[in-house]
Amino acid sequence: MEQEKYHFGMVGLGVMGRNFILNVADNGFSAAGLDLDKEKVAALNSEGSGKKVKGTTSKEEFIDMLEAPRCVMLLVPAGKAVDSVIDDLLPHLDKGDLIIDGGNSFFEDTNRREKYLTEKGVHFMGIGVSGGAKGARLGPSIMPGGKAEAYDLVKPILEAVSAKVNNEPCVAYLGNTSSGNYVKMVHNGIEYALMQLIAEAYDVLKQIGGLSNEELHETFSKWNEGKLQSFLIEITAAIFTQEDPETGRMLVDAILDKAKQKGTGKWTSQNAMDLGMPVPTIDAAVTMRELSALKSDRITLDSIFDGAGTYPSVDKATFVDQVENALYFAFIMAYAQGMAVLSTASEDYNYGLNLETIAKIWRGGCIIRAGLLEHIRKAYDAKPDLINLIADSFFATEIKSIQGDTREVISLGIKAGVPLTAFSSALSYFDSLRSGRLPLNLVQAQRDFFGSHTYERTDMDGIFHTEWE
Structure with missing residues (x-):
């Protein structure tokens, strides 16, 4: 009897790959x-017992199991590993087959790989997958880029496995070449910013507001029911309830304050600079992870400058509300910076991105x-060519009502000597954008x-030069 053919193939069966392939099987597609x-x-x-799933260590068997045209997804570490797997698979593939890179590859690598494989007659797509291991199993947000005809080969599967919001799949064809990986890169840049802003909110609530871990849990839980409702606020609330089995204390207090990174936030900052687009809150988040790594230096300097700030007295309930508004303000600025970069990149790289579509698939x-x-x-559905998210009437109204609390929280942080790098950058971004005149005339005179x-x-009109001396 002829061997049963499988709809979808996955290379890389770590937690992410394994969960994704089980998700595929749960949604009615067989997978190897x-x-x-x-x-x-x-x-x-x-x-996968009882599901239409089969794993193997043989690439020949794996390729033979897949129906034509073959759809093969890679979930392996970004970089040389992707190129190595492609080179291993290529001799066994036929023209018209599809390779999908589902990792966090640098977008320029995706452009190179697509060009190379197109010359071989094989389709290639870079897609962003966000949601972690749990999202891969139960429904991630998926950001596909490449040729439209390549996406059509795998569209039914990706729509089936993606998260759903209002019964709408959190996946959509975004644009050509490396658009999928680029959108995922900016997604991660925004993620860096939001995480740093939440950390700074936690810091001022604890140091200035004097909130206990139990109170922090209650505060973030309440925030998650309002305008700050989000996955990151939700998990932050949960973190404050986790006990450390080693000491019986809250685990968050036992975790070393050195944050690592895999590079996508840094890529966002670097590429935004290449495009001439300001993303100061994303920059600040990357900088703070780098500063956090200087732990021994920070301990030494802390002993030298102990007491540099003076803790102000605040009404706890009022301060919590002010921090909520400040965090909401800064969240808006972080998203605004990311969307502005996407808009510019779409034009410069000829991606043809639709910002309304991107916001839509990020909802779940x-x-x-x-x-x-x-x-x-x-906002982008009503006005696709919006100059900046903060120009939208809804966001403009929100910003006007909360900017005062943002300024107050940052001022209190400065007085107390609590670093609010991301918050300050978000406010400066807003103040710079809303200023019809900046002091850069002096910079031009200096130059x-x-x-x-x-x-x-x-x-x-015209270009001028002065003999200043």
Whole structure:
């Protein structure tokens, strides 16, 4: 008898790959998995018992199991590992087959790989997958980029496995070439910013407001029922209830204050600079992770400058409300920065991105999912060419009502010596954008003075230079 063919293939059966393939099977599609690690293959076959799933360590068997045109997804570490797997698979594939890179690959690598595989007659797509291991199993947000005809080959499967909001799949074709990986990169940049802002809110609530872990749990839980409703606020509330089995204390207090990173936030900052687009809150989040790594230096300097700030007295309930408004304000700025970069990149890289669609598929499954995204979706649906998210009437009204609390929280943090790098950057971003005049006329005068770089004038057209000395 002819061997049964499988609809979908997965290379890389770690937790993410294994959960994704089981999700595929739960949604009515048969799936084959490949991994050189026998234990990972055995885990898939065990967890997939009774489902249309089969794992193998043989790439020849794996390829032979797939129906034509083959759809093969890779969930392996970004970088050389992706190129290595592609080179291993390519001799066994036919023209018209599809390889999907589902990792956090740098978008320029995706452009290179698509060009290379197109020349071989094989489709290639880079797609962003967000939601962690749980999202991969139960429904992630998926950000596909590449040729539209390639997406059509796998569209039914991706729509079936994705998260759903109002019965709408959190996946949509985004654009050509590396658009999927680019959107995921910016998603992660926003994620960095939101996480840092939440950490800074926690810090001022604890140090200035004097909130206990129980009170922090109650505060974040309440916030998650209002305008800050989001996955990150939800898990933050839960973190404050986790006991450390080693000491019996709250686990959050035992965790070292050194944050690691895998590079996607840094890529967002670097590429935004290449595009000439300001993302100061994302920059600040990356900087704070780097500063956190200087633990021994910070301990030394803490002993030198102990008592640099003076803790102000605050009414706890009032302060909690002010911090909520400040965090909401900063969340808006973080999303605004990310959407502005996407808009510019879409034009510069010819992606053809639809910002309303991106906000729509971010509403569920992904790490930055939040109630706020429905308002963002509506803003870009009403005006696709919006100059900036903060120009939308809904957000403009919200900002006007909460900017005062934002300024107060930051002022109190400065007085207390509590670092609010991300909060301050968010406010400065807003203040700079809303300023019809910035002091950069002086910078231009300086540049012309020492380097004859010329300048423009406010009162006449043309390019000018002055002999200053």
